[in-house]
Amino acid sequence: MEIAVETPAGSLAGQRHDGVDRFLGIPYAAAPVGALRLRSPRPVPGWAGIRRVDHIGPAAPQHLAGSQTWLNEPIACMDEDCLTLNVWAPADACDAPVLVWFHGGATRNGHGGAAACDGFRLAREHGIVVVTVNYRLGPLGGLAHPELTDPETGTCANWGMQDKIASLRWLRDSIAGFGGDPRKMTIAGQSSGAANVVLIAQNPDCEGLFCGVIAQSPPLFQPPMFVGLDDAAEYTEAVAAALGTSVAGLRDLDGSDLVRREAALLRDVDFTRRFPRPRTAPTLDGRLVHAWPHDGVLADVPLLIGFTRDEARFWYDLALPDGTRLSALTPPEPGAPFEAALARLIALHYPFEPTPSPAATFAAYGFAMPDAGSAAIWLAIYSDLVFRAPILQYATRHARRGSPAFLYDFAWPLAVTGGTPHAACVPFVFGTHRHPHLAPKIGVDVDATVAAAMAAWATFIRHGTPATPTHDWPGLNPGLPLDAAEAMSIGRDGMLFGPLHGANRLASWPAMQQMGDAD
Numbered sequence: 001m002e003i004a005v006e007t008p009a010g011s012l013a014g015q016r017h018d019g020v021d022r023f024l025g026i027p028y029a030a031a032p033v034g035a036l037r038l039r040s041p042r043p044v045p046g047w048a049g050i051r052r053v054d055h056i057g058p059a060a061p062q063h064l065a066g067s068q069t070w071l072n073e074p075i076a077c078m079d080e081d082c083l084t085l086n087v088w089a090p091a092d093a094c095d096a097p098v099l100v101w102f103h104g105g106a107t108r109n110g111h112g113g114a115a116a117c118d119g120f121r122l123a124r125e126h127g128i129v130v131v132t133v134n135y136r137l138g139p140l141g142g143l144a145h146p147e148l149t150d151p152e153t154g155t156c157a158n159w160g161m162q163d164k165i166a167s168l169r170w171l172r173d174s175i176a177g178f179g180g181d182p183r184k185m186t187i188a189g190q191s192s193g194a195a196n197v198v199l200i201a202q203n204p205d206c207e208g209l210f211c212g213v214i215a216q217s218p219p220l221f222q223p224p225m226f227v228g229l230d231d232a233a234e235y236t237e238a239v240a241a242a243l244g245t246s247v248a249g250l251r252d253l254d255g256s257d258l259v260r261r262e263a264a265l266l267r268d269v270d271f272t273r274r275f276p277r278p279r280t281a282p283t284l285d286g287r288l289v290h291a292w293p294h295d296g297v298l299a300d301v302p303l304l305i306g307f308t309r310d311e312a313r314f315w316y317d318l319a320l321p322d323g324t325r326l327s328a329l330t331p332p333e334p335g336a337p338f339e340a341a342l343a344r345l346i347a348l349h350y351p352f353e354p355t356p357s358p359a360a361t362f363a364a365y366g367f368a369m370p371d372a373g374s375a376a377i378w379l380a381i382y383s384d385l386v387f388r389a390p391i392l393q394y395a396t397r398h399a400r401r402g403s404p405a406f407l408y409d410f411a412w413p414l415a416v417t418g419g420t421p422h423a424a425c426v427p428f429v430f431g432t433h434r435h436p437h438l439a440p441k442i443g444v445d446v447d448a449t450v451a452a453a454m455a456a457w458a459t460f461i462r463h464g465t466p467a468t469p470t471h472d473w474p475g476l477n478p479g480l481p482l483d484a485a486e487a488m489s490i491g492r493d494g495m496l497f498g499p500l501h502g503a504n505r506l507a508s509w510p511a512m513q514q515m516g517d518a519d
Contacts (some may be wrong), residue, residue, distance in 0.1 A: 188215070
């Protein structure tokens, strides 16, 4: 059945099926091509007549490979004209709460039309209006330089983040037509999408665009993983020179070609010797991003935040059911290679003083994990240092400021690896675990846990407080010592609130021993 909606830009025609209205591939900003390439998003031009929105829009140009294919099925269509969003709304919804989802993928992969984040079940079973968003990725979303300054906005960086903010402003003005309440919009994401959500929620200019934040496994990085404007500009100059153009001339290149050629540079030995990783957002530009998460202040709204039990397996131990290995990395060998690799990891990810020594860190984890080999210890350190410790500290700081913070530890063991890697939480939240791309990887007997997770997330979106059908979910108590920290564990035993797994390991980091002292 066709269903019509009026928006400020014009009329849309979607489809009603099984109690849910679907509007797919809605443009929320002008196509970022030609003169608008590497510029701030512009308002979407209006249209006459009725525009049919019954197909997922193209994904941003990208190279999808390796671990990124675990969650994302092959992408049918990619195009630089990608600034669209999708809406699933309960039929005849009125003033319903809204979930706005920003996908992950290191700001270089993924799209809002992936099967894993289909909003149908949340809309039908929980009365939530669900929105998923496409935005610019890779160099198109993140190259930064003063010579790229947009004359209308004065910004020169973070184009993909600007797309996200533009989508929120479009939804503020348009979501009522779909039955959603613009005052009840929760912004959410996983991985880089979650990091962007945190940065948006720290930006005072975005106040009023959301009433709550869900951050699933956000990488709360520091330089050099995230970079300042000078470092980002250096990278942009190097890319332009390697492609035989000026910084301003990057706007004249075809977007898909720019993505392909920049990816080729990242496989070039000489280029990667200078730039081991791309510097393509987020960028500390002083306009959209004023502070990194460990220094910034989240808006005074409820926060639902957490991690998977074995985050590191995504990069080190991820495989398909047929045994095909997806992970590109292997743990370092014991002894000197391990200590050298740990020193590099600490330098990349530990933003506080004093910096722990690799030897002391290895000893602490060996004591906490007496039966583990060096590979298991490496995965635990990586998961804790890169994700779990920063997330717990961020949630504690938010709670100490008097704002509600709810912590989870996602621990469902996957069918193949036996652990719970980064990104494993997404199909549980959306109830998409039965999709053919996902079902063999997740395994069986999962329906009850999926239903409980969906209910908890939906309750948070509706009320700002998560709850399961059988358990309340207390807010994080910042007064508890670290070894008594509590979280909602989501695993084979369902959803159980209690002591945080691995708190004794986390306590070995100096910054965790003094959580909040600098607040």
